[in-house]
Amino acid sequence: MMPTHPRRRWSLDALLAIALLIVLALVPVYAALAAQPFALTLATRILIFALAAVSLNLILGYAGLVSFGHALYLGLGVYVAGIMSFHGIDNGWLQLLATLAVCALVGALTGSIALRTSGIAFIMITLAFAQMFFFLIVSLSRYGGDDGMTLAAASRYGTLPLSDARLLYGAAFVLLCAALYGCRRLVHSRFGQVVCASRLNERRMKALGYPTFRYRLTAYVISAMVCGIAGLLYVNLTQFASPSYMSWTTSGDLIAMVVLGGMATLTGPLFGAVGMILVEEWLKAMTQHWMVIFGPLIVLIVILSRQGLVGLLRGAEARWRGTPGGPGSASPSAAGGETQ
Amino acid sequence: MAGAANLLSVRRLLKRYGGLVATDHFDLDVRPGELHAIIGPNGAGKSTLIAQLAGEIRPDGGSIHFDGRDITGMRVERRALLGLARSYQITSVFPEFTALQNVMLTAQAHQGHSFRFWTPTLRQPELVEPAAQALERVGLGSRLHTPVADLAHGEQRQLELAMVLAGKPRLLLLDEPMAGMSQSESRLMTDLLLSLKGQYGIVLVEHDMDAVFALADRITVLVYGRAIACGPIEEIRANPEVRNAYLGDEAMPS
Amino acid sequence: QEPLKIGFIGTLSGPAGALGQDQYDAFMLAIKQKGGKLGGVPVTVIREDDQLKPDQGVQAATKLIKSDHVPIITGVTFSNVMMAIHKPITDAKVFLIGSNAGPAPIAGKSCSPFFFSTSWDNDQLHEAGGQLTSDLGYKNVYVMAPNYQAGRDAVSGFKRDYTGKIIDEVYTQVNQPDYSAEIAQLQAAKPDAVYVFYPGGMGVNFVKQYRQAGLLGKLPLISVSTIDGSTLPALKSLAIGAITSAPYAPNLDNPQNQQFVQAFVAAYKRQPSMYAAQSYDAANLIDSAVAKVKGNVSDADALRAAFKAADFKSVRGAFKFASNQFPDAGFFRVDVVKGADGAELKAVSPIRIQKRANFAAACPLK
């Protein structure tokens, strides 16, 4: 007997996300036609941060591990590429491999200590590890220390250098789409279900026979590795490696993107990254004291919406369709039950 | 009485909280297929005992053997995979998951490791089917896709049982499964447990004496962490010490 | 006439926002004084805040270059931002007129024909400090700086022109709030004088605590980039008695500076800092160069030659570019003395640096 599934239906937020991806895919065309190369740079930044946010969402949203130090892995990606090219290794594949290896290693090491704690202590210990690496990089004067260092040469994939803006953009776009799709599969897979359920009730999962620690650690490591890739792209965008990439405010920005977009939703990090960066740019253009507006705006969104932008969309959709949903009713989405 | 024939045998189990001895050199044997009830006043140490059997609390002394194996120091998740399944006194499920997903988690736990990253679980019949069957068995067949948060208290208790069953357990540790149920539902649950009886070893902790007397093969009475009596129903009912310490008038045949 | 677009990048927000603000205000003052024009061409300044984040700096630079198509960018407060944006800007053949940060590499092997500085290179600043300390006759000095590149540059620069003995050199954490432990430590070492480099808030912390330990006035304190126009308002009389080595002080006795200080005070109700002064110089440098090429900024070679001539009056007095396009300009002993609003900075005597920075030699430009 195979029970019937609830009917599949594209939700509003999924449709909007697809529309957004299509718009993003057209940015290079626009940039070329309108002679606005800056638009491409901005959009690349959005894609890269969206990728990092997707990786953070995996542990923050689905696994319920509030990491306040995720910028660490962004920074590791940046510095692995930076240091390798400093020593004349600009082979992109090698850099990618090294980034993945380093992030996995650091993730496994710090994760296995951090995962012993939970709640606020977890928030703090992830922050502490990020700070430790921050200070470590600051003291490496050979690689620029606090001042950072210019990327000696862009990563090269065969004959293709990532310093080509359009190539970089393409790579970021493809990787983001892949990450989104991968995340969707992952969350509904056996592994994903275990990770989500461990967030809801870890003790019960143990009683069911799951060694939860290793599943959560694996999720943490996967997330670290994906974020490392974002770092690798980022250093090619800015052509510069700086310890400030792994400062705690960057971690805060990433959290803001995930939460404002909608935690534990597939599309949330994408909306979050796009929204945050665009609003920031727009406010900056308006006033020097943009943060006086930006800060309260964050507070306002947090208060008004429990599920971030995606939550607002779903609420609107529910009202429009006249079905129960939105805040108040328990949302199965967080369990990975959405858009099966 | 001891020996390999016992599914579970506990010897001189000891647990202290500061000055309080919650489990005091406690012995217990559960035969395969036996329903063994544990009763006793509040704070006697029943939940503490169950938690030690399940592996959530580490005893300070004594031994626990399951199916001839010493599991005294074994971790919770290993015990669960051996077939030791427990339910909680306070309902403990995954509120944001649907009923089906909850039960599928149990099934999944017993199908090897879960480092499988790609196929959606809802498209894996080897998970969905046993889960749906278990739900059917406890009477939740129509609630498969209801998020658990929307289930009533009693239904959540039923779900709790379905989760236990889906794991192909060999010994059930049930801590007050009737708690918070109305009489009719208690009766349903009693019937359900009756239908399971004989297939699994069951350790039942319960204050609902109607249920205990309807179900138990043997009863152990726990007072201040110590077993003061152990035997078949009639023997326990008749025991004046038990009546004094625990039953009061309720044990009178009605 | 098509206005000339000039990009300004500075640290305008965050704790160090005052520095960038000084640079910006002075730059705008110069333009205002010239009727909204530089070199006879009307200018619009496009302002970008790097938030003291290198990636933000790069982003701002990219925007200025690719989207606004500016031919000239000025400002840049901090070394790390400068390191990040130097290459992208000069690679795009856009002129970068730095008015503060001067990290060693861009004065040396990474120098670029498109980069000019109206300030100094980091080492130069501290060579002057070392020279001053020697001149004052202190034989045993205790040296302190924050533990980052600029701090280490500071100490190595100091050592180059200081002839006495360094009892100990101590590197403290960046943005450390409390120095009481270090202050106890240095008292125990019994030096003749203490030399420190603590820019921004760190300086305020250090000097306050140094004063509270009763040391200021007893144990001479020589500092660089620690007590300046941006931090003095927070210290006021607490800093009286400190000696500093600086490229600028509001009381420098030249006509250009006198009118600058007067105009700056009138416009912004505060004394100009060295950041303001250097940025004012940058504006005047651009003014002179644009005038020389008659507003035709598209001819890069001509414009570069015009910059190189440095045909303007610096508020620091004599000013010319060395081969690496960093200035040969004055440094001064500047004391903190009792003044109008509690305390003011007063240049006492010029410092003659013995040796030129050795970076110019490393720079391939001639």
Added chain:
Amino acid sequence: MSLALVIIQSLNGLQLGVLLFLMAAGLTLVFGIMNFVNLAHGSLYMMGAFFAASLYNYTGSFLLAALLLVPAMLALGLLVEWVALKKLYQRDHLDQVLATFGLILFFNELARMIWGASPYYMEVPDFLTGAVNLFGIAYPTYRFVIISAGLLVALGCYLLIHRTRVGMLIRAGATNRAMVGALGVNIVLLNSLLFALGAVLAGIAGLLAGPILSVQAGMGEPILILTMVVIVIGGIGSIRGAFYASLIVGVVDTLGRTVLPSLLRSFLDRSTADVAGPALASMMIYLLMAVVLAIRPRGLFPVKNA
């Protein structure tokens, strides 16, 4: 290092610890006991310092400034709580992290708009200037004031939380707000007042730190991170834990800064030691925290509950 110096440095460590505790106490009320992650506590500290500095500069009296500061911070705390945070108690920590992150941005910029971007002036009051001579090293009198103020606050907080009925209610409310309300306590008001009390404590920390530190926008965050490290090491929600952890962190940090470099020099060559010393010293407390949490995941003095 001589014995005298060791004593002085321990005193310095103690003093830093007490300063940290002043922050940690207020934060523990809000963060540990109300179970509300308030990153904006650093901003309240900053506002306290600015208020105190302005009041002091305006009235010319430190004591008067201190007196006026309390109602000012109370009002600010109530306002912030009422406008922005009231709705967030029942939300998860993440929403709180984020909203208060937004508040940090707001307050830093606000301070910059009101008081300017450069550090703001504040000095030690005349009657507390001067230094005591300890073993030939001048030790500022004002530091003793900080130490005693911190100890007083520690005692007061401990008594409030553990010896009064309000304390019981506060602890009860941390785990089950709805139930406290259903038993007849105006938990909304209680929480507002508690938050405001946290703000006052932060303000007092700002007041005391103002004369020795630079009062400027953004001054709250470095100390906030340190304080949170303290709280986590001590065990979240425990005033006692926060107190001991503050002292431990203060001493470890101070000795790390002073002893470690000379220690390293004794067996590494000078230049390596100069690089490694400060780097290690700056990572010291984070290492300490990692070690503590690896061994005792709930901190040194965990609060016992479910």
Added chain:
Amino acid sequence: MLLDVQKIESFYGASQVLFGMDLQVGEGEFVTLLGRNGMGKSTTVKSIMGLMAPARGSIRLAGREIAGIASYKVARAGIGLVPEGRQIFPNLSVAENLLATAHNLQKASQPWTLERVYALFPRLRERAGNLGANLSGGEQQMLAIGRALMTNPRLLILDEATEGLAPLIRAEIWRCLGELKRTGLSIMCIDKNLGSLLPLADRHYIVEKGRVVWSGNSQELAAQHAALQSHMGI
């Protein structure tokens, strides 16, 4: 009439749970709510207690409208709650649990004290210094009752009054409730032990799908027991 609930309707999000509940509790009366699981008994209690606001309908306590007001005001007006699932404060000791919210706003002449509660539940005295989290389930239930009594209510509401209690203690609780009733306290009780409730209670309400489907006194209930049992599953 002490408590008068008229036609209240309550929702969780968009799903309606109460469809016009009506019930009354007189001064000094002992009333029970019966019904299968999930029928809305606890929701009724929460609505009365101000823990959720009913969308429609009125709730009067001694003539004063209390529907929708904050729960602490309801409590102060004189309702004491023993909630479903106990909800004692895990990080407070037993004594603190009792003292923290104690008050006597109704000016009861013989207010509840620690001593009286301990006399009622001697087990609690033994465990007085223990944290709430470290109590057994039954001890927690006793504590929850004691805690409600310490607010000196005029109306005591017990949701699942004896859940998880041993038979002896259960009997003890029934005896206490009887005694409390004699002192003039009004009681509203939800419990499944009909046998014990019948001699104690004055009137009964049977709840089904969010409304009252039967009400009557104990004799009537006893008389119709069999029929009601098969229909309503009480």
